[in-house]
Structures are given as structure tokens and as C-alpha cells.
Amino acid sequence: MAGGRGAGGAVSYRAGWIHYTNVAPILDDLVLPPRVSAVTGVPTQMNAALLSGEVDIANISAVEFIRNAATLAALPDFSVSVLGPVYSVNLFHRVPWPDLKRVALTAQSATSVALLEVLLRGSGVPAVLERAEGTAQDLLAAGYDGVLRIGDSALREWYGVVGPLTEATTMTALPHTRGGVMVTDLAEKWFELTGHPFVFAVWAYRKDAPPPADLVQAMRVSRRRGIGALAQVAERHAEKLGLPARVVQHYLWNFRYHLEAPDRLGLREFAAKAVPDHAPLSFGAPPT
Numbered sequence: 385m386a387g388g389r390g391a392g393g394a395v396s397y398r399a400g401w402i403h404y405t406n407v408a409p410i411l412d413d414l415v416l417p418p419r420v421s422a423v424t425g426v427p428t429q430m431n432a433a434l435l436s437g438e439v440d441i442a443n444i445s446a447v448e449f450i451r452n453a454a455t456l457a458a459l460p461d462f463s464v465s466v467l468g469p470v471y472s473v474n475l476f477h478r479v480p481w482p483d484l485k486r487v488a489l490t491a492q493s494a495t496s497v498a499l500l501e502v503l504l505r506g507s508g509v510p511a512v513l514e515r516a517e518g519t520a521q522d523l524l525a526a527g528y529d530g531v532l533r534i535g536d537s538a539l540r541e542w543y544g545v546v547g548p549l550t551e552a553t554t555m556t557a558l559p560h561t562r563g564g565v566m567v568t569d570l571a572e573k574w575f576e577l578t579g580h581p582f583v584f585a586v587w588a589y590r591k592d593a594p595p596p597a598d599l600v601q602a603m604r605v606s607r608r609r610g611i612g613a614l615a616q617v618a619e620r621h622a623e624k625l626g627l628p629a630r631v632v633q634h635y636l637w638n639f640r641y642h643l644e645a646p647d648r649l650g651l652r653e654f655a656a657k658a659v660p661d662h663a664p665l666s667f668g669a670p671p672t
């Protein structure tokens with residue numbers, strides 16, 4: 385349990401990592417301090433593990449942090465945020481946004497589902513959202529008007545629709561529609577609506593089990609190294625993902641990993657829209 389005593393009296397602290405490619409620059413080379421262990425899983429698994437006490441800190445879905453703000457605090461300088469497109473949180477659709485009626489959702493996501501709800505409500509589109517697993521292509525073929533996908537597979541599917549990227553073009557010039565499939569990047573739509581960054585994940589912990597200082601320090605060191613070696617990180621993951629390294633490098637540098645003032649503005653605005661009755665958000669002490 386949190387901060388509990390294991391065999392031999394050693395204090396153990398457990399981390400739960402959502403290890404999508406988007407956190408590779410922070411987590412790939414993280415050296416865990418003694419007495420800290422880590423497990424990995426998809427967002428909904430790690431959200432549940434943190435809330436049940438199975439893990440003590442996790443990079444959880446921002447919306448779960450907001451919903452549980454009475455019991456959770458977040459590290460003050462870590463986030464998975466973007467200002468504008470994110471490339472890996474996509475609605476694939478066959479009818480224009482205003483005509484969406486039936487949308488399939490992945491069970492992996494919490495924040496992106498809440499973001500989709502906020503965006504649909506904000507544009508007056510009363511679409512019905514249903515849980516259904518599968519690729520965008522299969523679910524569109526099965527009759528859904530739209531399919532929400534997140535994470536590495538969403539990045540691959542996005543590129544499959546809008547790619548390829550040639551030497552003469554840049555990521556931002558890729559189209560939003562091809563072959564009858566439209567792709568709406570939810571973070572880009574959030575930016576158009578609010579002018580703010582969108583925070584997908586924060587590093588949250590239960591207030592009664594704050595992380596040891598050496599863990600936070602190790603995360604800062606590994607983030608600094610990861611960002612400093614982004615081309616190598618991108619190349620390693622490009623191979624795994626089956627995507628060009630240029631695409632993965634652009635994808636990675638586009639993230640805002642430090643939960644800075646603009647990110648907090650975006651987080652607070654999302655909190656007000658998605659969970660209007662939330663408790664005040666708590667952040668740990670800023671780094672010295």
C-alpha cells in the first residue's frame with residue numbers, strides 16, 4: 385500500500401506509467417531510485433490503479449485528476465500537453481462534424497472522451513457515444529459515423545489516412561481528409577475554441593502518499609536527457625511504430641512537458657467545462 389513497509393522494513397513506493405510514445409522523452413531512460421517500482425498500462429487502468437491505491441503515482445488522464453481533486457494532487461511541473469494539434473487524439477469520421485450521430489469510443493481513454501463531449505456539446509451536436517473497440521477503418525465500416533482513437537495506434541491510423549509526408553512538406557501541411565475519411569484532431573479543435581493548450585495527462589498522486597524527492601528528481605533528469613536526445617528517441621520509436629522518424633520527432637517535440645502557466649489555464653478551463661463542480665485543483669510545491 386501507499387508508502388507501506390515491505391519485507392525487511394524497506395519503504396516501497398509504486399509508480400504506474402501510461403507508456404505511450406508521447407511520454408518516451410520522460411520515461412524511456414528513467415532510472416528508478418531504490419525502493420520505487422513501476423508497472424505500466426493504458427490510461428483507464430492506471431487511473432483505476434491510482435484511485436484504488438494499487439499504485440502511488442501515475443501519469444493519469446487529466447479528467448480523472450479533476451474529478452478526484454479532493455484526494456489527488458499533481459506534480460507542479462509535469463504534463464502531457466499541446467498547444468494546437470496533438471496528432472494522436474483523433475476523431476475519424478465519414479460525415480461532417482455537425483452531422484455526427486453515432487460515435488464509437490475506445491475504453492482506454494478518459495480525458496479524450498470528456499474532451500469530445502465538451503467539444504460536441506459546445507458545437508450543439510447531440511451525437512450518441514458508444515464504447516466499441518477496433519480500428520477506425522473497421523468501426524467506420526461497421527456503420528459508426530465517427531470513431532475516437534487515442535495513443536500510438538491513433539497516430540499510426542492518422543498517418544495512414546493523411547500521409548505520406550514527403551521531404552518537401554511539413555507535418556502541419558498534411559490534409560485533414562482523404563478518401564472520404566475526415567480526421568478531426570481534438571486538441572486542435574480545443575485550441576480553435578479556447579486559444580489554450582490542452583492538458584491530456586498530469587502526474588498525480590494521492591495527497592496522503594506524495595512521491596519521494598529522489599523519484600521526482602530522477603524524472604526531471606530523464607526528461608532533460610530525453611528532450612536533449614529527441615532525434616534518437618524518435619528514431620527508436622519510429623521503428624517500433626512503423627512510421628518515418630521525421631513524423632515521430634515532430635510528434636514528440638510538439639508536446640509541452642512542464643505544466644507551465646498556459647497549460648494550467650487550459651487545464652482550469654477544461655475543468656470548468658467538463659466537471660463544473662470539481663474540488664479545487666492541488667499541485668505540489670514547485671521545483672527549487
Ligand SMILES: C=C(O[C@@H]1C=C(C(=O)O)C=C[C@H]1O)C(=O)O
Binds near residue numbers: 443446492497535585
Ligand atoms: C495525447 C494522448 O494523451 C493520453 C490521453 C489520455 C486520455 O485520453 O485519457 C490519457 C493520458 C494521455 O497520455 C494520447 O493518448 O495520444
